[in-house]
Amino acid sequence: MNSPLTDPAYIEKQYFVRGMIPEHPQIFARWAERSAAARAKLHCELNIRYATNARESEDETLDIFFAEGTPKKFLLFIHGGYWRSLDKSDHSQLAQEFVRHGVTVAMNNYSLAPKVRLAEIVRQARTATAWCARNAARYGLPANEIYVAGHSAGGHLTAMQLTADWSKEAPDLPANFIKGALAVSGLYDLAPLLQVSFNSDLRLTEDQIAPLSAAFMRPTVRAPLYLSVGGLESDEFKRQTALLASKWSELGVTEIPMPGFNHLVVIEELANADSALFKAAMRMMGLA
Numbered sequence: 001m002n003s004p005l006t007d008p009a010y011i012e013k014q015y016f017v018r019g020m021i022p023e024h025p026q027i028f029a030r031w032a033e034r035s036a037a038a039r040a041k042l043h044c045e046l047n048i049r050y051a052t053n054a055r056e057s058e059d060e061t062l063d064i065f066f067a068e069g070t071p072k073k074f075l076l077f078i079h080g081g082y083w084r085s086l087d088k089s090d091h092s093q094l095a096q097e098f099v100r101h102g103v104t105v106a107m108n109n110y111s112l113a114p115k116v117r118l119a120e121i122v123r124q125a126r127t128a129t130a131w132c133a134r135n136a137a138r139y140g141l142p143a144n145e146i147y148v149a150g151h152s153a154g155g156h157l158t159a160m161q162l163t164a165d166w167s168k169e170a171p172d173l174p175a176n177f178i179k180g181a182l183a184v185s186g187l188y189d190l191a192p193l194l195q196v197s198f199n200s201d202l203r204l205t206e207d208q209i210a211p212l213s214a215a216f217m218r219p220t221v222r223a224p225l226y227l228s229v230g231g232l233e234s235d236e237f238k239r240q241t242a243l244l245a246s247k248w249s250e251l252g253v254t255e256i257p258m259p260g261f262n263h264l265v266v267i268e269e270l271a272n273a274d275s276a277l278f279k280a281a282m283r284m285m286g287l288a
Contacts, residue, residue, distance in 0.1 A: 011195045014236035017082075017152075017263045027264045028090070034271075035092035042066075042099060044092075050108065050131035057116075060124055062108040062131070063088055064139065065095035072102035073285040074141045076132050080152025080185075080267075083121050084113040084201045097273045101287060104139050106132050110157075114201040118190075118212055125157040130170040133177045144177045147285050151267040155186020159214035159244065162221040162251075175221075180284040182226040184277070185237055185263050188215040188244040192236065215243045225251040226284050228277055230266035231259035256280045 004010045018024045039046070043066040051060040062076075075098060079091050088107040095105040108128040110121050129148055137143040150158035158181050166175060187193070190213045193204055210216045219225075225248060229241040245253045256276050258266050269275035282288035 005192060008195045011192045011236070012197060014234040015192065015196050020234060021262050021264055024264060031090045031093065031268075035090055038065075038092040038096050039063075039089075042092075042095060043068075044095075050128045052127060052131075057111050057124070059109050059111040059115075060127065061088075062106045062128055063092065065092070065099050065105040065107075066139070067099050067102045067104040069102055071104045071140045072287060073147060074104050074106070074132055074136045074139065074145065075147045075149060075281070075285070076106045076108065076129055077270075078108060078110075078125055078128075078148070078150035078154035078157045080150070080154045081112070082198060082202075083118055083153045083156075084198065091267075094267070094270045096271055097278055098270075098281075101273070101282065103285065103287070104141060114203060117203055118208065122157060122160050122212065126161060126164050126169055129161050129178065130166075130173060133170075133173050144174050145179055146177060147180045147182075148178060149182040149184070149270075149281060150186065151184045152186065152263065155183035156188060156190075156214065158183040159186060159188055159225075160212075162219040162223060162225070162248075163214055163217045165220060176223070178221050178223050180224045180226070182228070182281050182284055183244075184228045184267055185230060185233060186227075186240060186244070187237075188240050188247075189213050215240075215247045219248055219251055222251065224254065224284060226254045226256060226280050228256040228258050228266070228280070230261035230263055231257065232262040233266075234263075237263060254280065254283075 045064045047061045088109045098105050110124040133144050133146045148158050148161050191209050269277040
């Protein structure tokens with residue numbers, strides 16, 4: 001009898017997020033509306049290029065939301081969308097409570113599949129992280145320090161920050177410039193995605209799985225790792241989080257239970273100062 005992980009129909013259902021959340025159009029519309037209001041209200045600088053040379057993509061931009069009062073910490077948030085949809089502008093709302101608590105927030109864009117392959121998206125996300133560290137002092141923040149958070153595909157990209165050989169990718173930065181990471185509803189074992197219909201966009205192949213799956217890699221950065229997944233998410237998304245927590249236990253992983261939340265609404269809790277997720281992010285940054 002086949003394992004569920006070898007059953008394409010099972011895998012398709014487990015990873016078809018929009019199919020599991022029929023109200024997703026209303027959720028995305030809410031994100032857009034709230035985020036537009038946040039950009040209108042908050043002190044921000046939009047569409048800053050973080051690319052380091054002219055050959056790199058025009059997609060490599062980020063938005064900075066400035067901390068109110070004295071800035072204390074710098075957080076980079078990486079959006080989700082299965083590496084093939086959504087935009088930093090859909091997530092501006094998530095900066096609101098952070099800036100009120102003294103956290104300057106950067107949100108980056110990256111090129112989307114099928115325009116580029118996943119390895120290039122990982123490179124772009126790492127470039128954004130390094131840019132934030134190099135420019136922290138410019139925003140009145142501690143030099144060469146950055147915290148990273150991400151949701152779904154952004155959770156994968158967050159974990160991949162902790163697997164980089166930074167001595168080669170950013171030799172000008174100290175080895176420990178990433179001080180903490182929060183990955184929400186991420187994907188850390190990409191092997192099941194070989195079977196999903198949307199791999200026609202991702203173009204993943206067997207030989208790409210190991211070097212792009214954080215769960216099959218050792219972390220190169222010794223920073224506290226916080227992991228969360230919604231209680232209403234599929235068994236596979238729960239397995240993904242449990243797998244990374246087990247594989248990377250050496251980092252002192254903190255898991256944040258989020259019962260009652262599905263894959264999309266769980267990330268909205270970063271805009272709720274009373275939520276377990278926001279409080280965990282503040283603890284990660286030493287602000288609670």
